[in-house]
Amino acid sequence: xxxxxxxxVLLATVVGTSLPFLSMAVILIFTRHNPMLSSRISVTSIVxxxxxxxxxxxxxxxxxxxxxxxxxxxxxGNFHLTFGYYLDPLSALMLTIVAVIAxxxxxxxxxxxxxxxxxxxxxxxxxxxxxxxxxxxxxxTLLQLFIFWELVGLASYMLIxxxxxxxxxxxxxxxxxVMTRVGDVGFFLGIIILTLxxxxxxxxxxxxxxxxxxxTTGFITMAALxxxxxxxxxxxxxxxxxxxxxxxxxPTPVSALLHSATMVAAGVYVFSRIFPFFAASPNAMLIAxxxxxxxxxxxxxxxxxxxxxxxxxxxxxxSQLGMMVMSLAAGGYFAGVFHLTTHxxxxxxxxxxxxxxxxxxxxxxxxxxxxxxxxxxxxxxxCITVGALALSGVPPFxxxxxxxxxxxxxxxxANPIWLFAGLFGAFLTAYYSFRLIFHLLFPKGGIEEKHxxxxxxxxxxxxxxxxxxxxxxxxPVMILACVTVVLGxxxxxxxxxxxxxxxxxxxxxxxxxxxxAHGVVGHELLVILGxxxxxxxxxxxxxxxxxxxxxxxxxxxxFPPVWKLFDARWYMDAFFRxxxxxxxxxxxxxxFTRNDRRIIDGGIDGICFFxxxxxxxxxxxxxxxxxxxxxxxxxxxxxxxxxxIV
Amino acid sequence: xxxxxxxxxxxxxxxxxxLVGVLQRRNLIGMLxxxxxxxxxxxxxFMAFNRFLTPEPVVGQIIALAIMGLAAAEAAxxxxxxxxLYRKMHSINIEQAQRLKG
Numbered sequence: 001x002x003x004x005x006x007x008x009v010l011l012a013t014v015v016g017t018s019l020p021f022l023s024m025a026v027i028l029i030f031t032r033h034n035p036m037l038s039s040r041i042s043v044t045s046i047v048x049x050x051x052x053x054x055x056x057x058x059x060x061x062x063x064x065x066x067x068x069x070x071x072x073x074x075x076x077g078n079f080h081l082t083f084g085y086y087l088d089p090l091s092a093l094m095l096t097i098v099a100v101i102a103x104x105x106x107x108x109x110x111x112x113x114x115x116x117x118x119x120x121x122x123x124x125x126x127x128x129x130x131x132x133x134x135x136x137x138x139x140x141t142l143l144q145l146f147i148f149w150e151l152v153g154l155a156s157y158m159l160i161x162x163x164x165x166x167x168x169x170x171x172x173x174x175x176x177x178v179m180t181r182v183g184d185v186g187f188f189l190g191i192i193i194l195t196l197x198x199x200x201x202x203x204x205x206x207x208x209x210x211x212x213x214x215x216t217t218g219f220i221t222m223a224a225l226x227x228x229x230x231x232x233x234x235x236x237x238x239x240x241x242x243x244x245x246x247x248x249x250x251p252t253p254v255s256a257l258l259h260s261a262t263m264v265a266a267g268v269y270v271f272s273r274i275f276p277f278f279a280a281s282p283n284a285m286l287i288a289x290x291x292x293x294x295x296x297x298x299x300x301x302x303x304x305x306x307x308x309x310x311x312x313x314x315x316x317x318x319s320q321l322g323m324m325v326m327s328l329a330a331g332g333y334f335a336g337v338f339h340l341t342t343h344x345x346x347x348x349x350x351x352x353x354x355x356x357x358x359x360x361x362x363x364x365x366x367x368x369x370x371x372x373x374x375x376x377x378x379x380x381x382x383c384i385t386v387g388a389l390a391l392s393g394v395p396p397f398x399x400x401x402x403x404x405x406x407x408x409x410x411x412x413x414a415n416p417i418w419l420f421a422g423l424f425g426a427f428l429t430a431y432y433s434f435r436l437i438f439h440l441l442f443p444k445g446g447i448e449e450k451h452x453x454x455x456x457x458x459x460x461x462x463x464x465x466x467x468x469x470x471x472x473x474x475x476p477v478m479i480l481a482c483v484t485v486v487l488g489x490x491x492x493x494x495x496x497x498x499x500x501x502x503x504x505x506x507x508x509x510x511x512x513x514x515x516x517a518h519g520v521v522g523h524e525l526l527v528i529l530g531x532x533x534x535x536x537x538x539x540x541x542x543x544x545x546x547x548x549x550x551x552x553x554x555x556x557x558x559f560p561p562v563w564k565l566f567d568a569r570w571y572m573d574a575f576f577r578x579x580x581x582x583x584x585x586x587x588x589x590x591x592f593t594r595n596d597r598r599i600i601d602g603g604i605d606g607i608c609f610f611x612x613x614x615x616x617x618x619x620x621x622x623x624x625x626x627x628x629x630x631x632x633x634x635x636x637x638x639x640x641x642x643x644x645i646v
Numbered sequence: 647x648x649x650x651x652x653x654x655x656x657x658x659x660x661x662x663x664x665l666v667g668v669l670q671r672r673n674l675i676g677m678l679x680x681x682x683x684x685x686x687x688x689x690x691x692f693m694a695f696n697r698f699l700t701p702e703p704v705v706g707q708i709i710a711l712a713i714m715g716l717a718a719a720e721a722a723x724x725x726x727x728x729x730x731l732y733r734k735m736h737s738i739n740i741e742q743a744q745r746l747k748g
Contacts, residue, residue, distance in 0.1 A: 624747030626740055631669050 016052025183233015190226030210280030235267025252355030296322030332409020370443030430537025661687030
C-alpha cells in the first residue's frame with residue numbers, strides 16, 4: 001500500500017483508472033434517484049482520470065524504460081499469472097486518448113441527455129465503459145487485457161441497448177454482443193494456446209519472445225491468427241462488420257465514444273500492443289492485411305448509399321479501422337497508431353456534431369436535416385466540415401498526416417495492389433463524407449420556408465437550445481475541432497514518443513516493411529497521390545451533390561443492382577441470417593433438440609413408465625391388512641434369527 | 647425356583663402372548679395392550695440379567711426405566727392415532743382400515 005503513495009506514476013494510474021468504477025458504484029447504489037448528482041460525480045471522476053492520464057503521458061516521456069507494476073494473482077508450478085499495470089508510450093498515449101474523449105463525451109452528454117429518464121443509469125454505464133477501457137489499455141498481461149476487453153463489450157452492450165424499451169435497440173445491443181463474442185472465442189483460444197505453448201502471458205514478454213527463438217514461427221502464426229479473431233470481432237473487420245452500423249441505436253454520444261476511443265479501438269489497440277509478436281509471422285500479417293483491405297473497401301461502398309447521418313460515420317469508422325489494420329499489417333506500426341489517435345479525435349468530432357443536429361431536428365436523415373436548415377447551425381456545421389475534411393485526408397487536418405503515413409507504409413509493400421486499394425479507399429472516403437456534407441449544406445430544393453416560420457413561432461424554444469445545455473454540447477465539439485486541426489503537426493514528436501521505448505517494436509516494424517527504403521512510387525508522388533485521391537472524391541461529390549442543378553442521386557443510382565448490393569450491406573446480414581437458419585437452427589440445434597426430446601426426456605419418461613407399470617403389476621400382493629405385514633416381518637425376523645443361531 | 651431360567655421363561659411367555667395378541671386381535675386397542683405386554687417381557691429380561699449376572703452396575707434397571715418411559719410415549723401416540731382413525735372410520739377394527747389395498 002505504501003508503494004502506491006511513493007510512486008507518483010503508480011498513484012496517478014491507480015487513482016485515474018479506478019475512480020470511474022467507484023463513481024459507477026456510487027451512482028448505482030446511492031444516487032440513482034438524483035440524476036444531477038450522478039452526472040456531477042461521473043464527470044468529476046472522469047476529469048480526474050483525464051488529468052491523471054495526462055500526467056502519466058508526461059511521466060512516461062521522461063522515463064528511460066516502461067513502467068511495470070505487477071503482483072502475482074495465481075501461480076501453479078512454474079506458471080504464474082500476474083495482474084498489474086504496464087505503462088509504455090503506447091499505453092500512456094491510448095490511456096490519454098480514452099480518458100480525454102470519454103471526458104469530452106460525458107460533458108457533451110450533460111446537454112444531449114438532459115431530461116432523459118435514464119440519466120443516472122446512462123452516467124453509471126458511461127463510467128463503467130471508461131473504466132473498463134482504461135484498465136484494458138494498461139493491462140500487463142493478455143489475460144487481464146481479455147477480462148477488461150469483455151467488460152468493454154458488456155458496457156457497450158448496455159449502452160447500445162440503452163433505450164431498451166425500443167425493440168430495435170435491444171436487438172442491436174444483442175447483435176453487437178453476440179457478434180463480438182464470436183471473435184472473442186478465437187481470442188480466448190489464442191490465450192489458451194499461448195499459455196500452453198509459451199507459458200507466459202505478459203505483454204512485454206510476448207513481444208520479446210520471437211527474438212529469443214523459444215517458439216516456432218508456425219506456433220506464432222497460429223496464436224497470432226487466433227488473437228486476430230478477437231480483433232476482427234471487436235474492430236468490426238470482415239466478416240463481422242455488420243454489428244457496428246446497427247450499434248447506432250444507442251444515444252449519439254455513446255456512438256461517439258464507441259467509434260473513436262473505446263470498443264472498436266480496442267481491437268486495433270491489441271493488434272498494436274503485441275505488434276512485434278504479430279510481425280514475427282509473415283503469414284498472419286498477410287492475412288490481416290487482406291482482411292483489413294477487404295473491410296475498408298466493403299465498408300466504404302456501404303457508406304455510399306445510406307442516408308442516415310450516423311450510419312455514414314459508422315461505415316467510415318469500419319473502413320478507417322480496416323485502414324489501421326492494413327497499416328499495422330503492412331508493418332507501419334507508428335502509422336497505424338497515429339491514425340488511431342487522429343481518428344479518435346475526428347470521429348468523436350463527427351459523431352458529436354451529428355448529435356447536435358439529431359438533437360435539434362429529431363431525425364437521422366441527412367436530407368431532412370439539410371432541408372430544415374441544418375447549415376444555419378454554425379457551430380456543428382463548421383465543426384462537422386472540419387471533421388469530414390480530416391476524414392478525407394485533406395491537409396492541413398490531422399487525418400491527412402496519418403493517412404499519408406499509412407499510404408507510406410503500404411507503399412513499402414512489394415505488391416502495389418495494397419497501395420492502390422488504400423488510395424481507392426481514400427477516394428471513396430472523401431466521396432461519401434462530402435456527399436453527406438453537401439446534403440447538409442445544399443439540400444435538394446433549398447431550405448423549406450416552413451421551418452423558418454416554425455423557428456420564429458417557437459422563439460422561446462430556440463433560446464433554450466442556446467442556453468447552458470447547448471454550450472455543454474458545443475464546447476467539447478469545438479475543442480475536438482481544434483485538436484483535429486493541430487494534431488497532425490505533432491506527428492514527428494508523437495513518432496519520437498511512441499518509438500522511443502520500443503526496441504522490439506522498431507525492430508519488428510523495419511523487418512515487416514522490408515526496410516522501407518524503396519517503395520512502389522516515390523515519396524513526393526505519394527503525397528500528391530494521397531491528396532488528389534481525397535480531392536477527386538470531394539470534387540466528384542461536389543459535382544453530384546453540391547453544384548447548382550446537380551441531380552443529387554450519385555453515380556451509383558445509374559446501376560440499381562450495385563446500389564441495392566451496397567445498400568443491403570453486400571447481403572452480409574442476409575447471409576448470416578441464412579447461415580444461422582440452415583446451419584445452426586435446422587442443423588446443429590435441431591440435433592440437440594432431438595437429443596433433448598428423445599434421449600433425455602424419453603429416458604425419464606421410460607423410467608417413470610417402468611416404475612408405474614411395475615407397481616400396477618405387483619399391487620395384488622398388497623392386501624392393505626396391517627397384521628399380515630406384521631406377520632411377515634415377524635417370520636422374516638425369526639428366520640434370520642434361526643439362520644444366525646444355527 | 648429363584649433362578650435366571652425361571653425369569654427368562656416367564657419373559658419369553660409374556661413376549662409370545664404379546665406377539666400373538668398383536669398378530670391376531672382385530673381390535674386396535676387390544677393390539678396396543680399386546681404391544682405393552684411385549685415390552686414388559688423385554689423389560690423383565692433386562693431386570694433378570696441385571697439381577698443374576700452383573701448386579702453391581704444397575705444398567706439393566708436404567709434401561710427398564712427408559713423402556714417404561716418409551717412405553718408411555720408409545721401408548722400416547724398409539725391412542726391418538728386410534729382416536730384419529732376412529733373419527734374417520736367410526737370404528738377401531740383393523741379390518742376397516744385397508745385403504746392401501748392394491
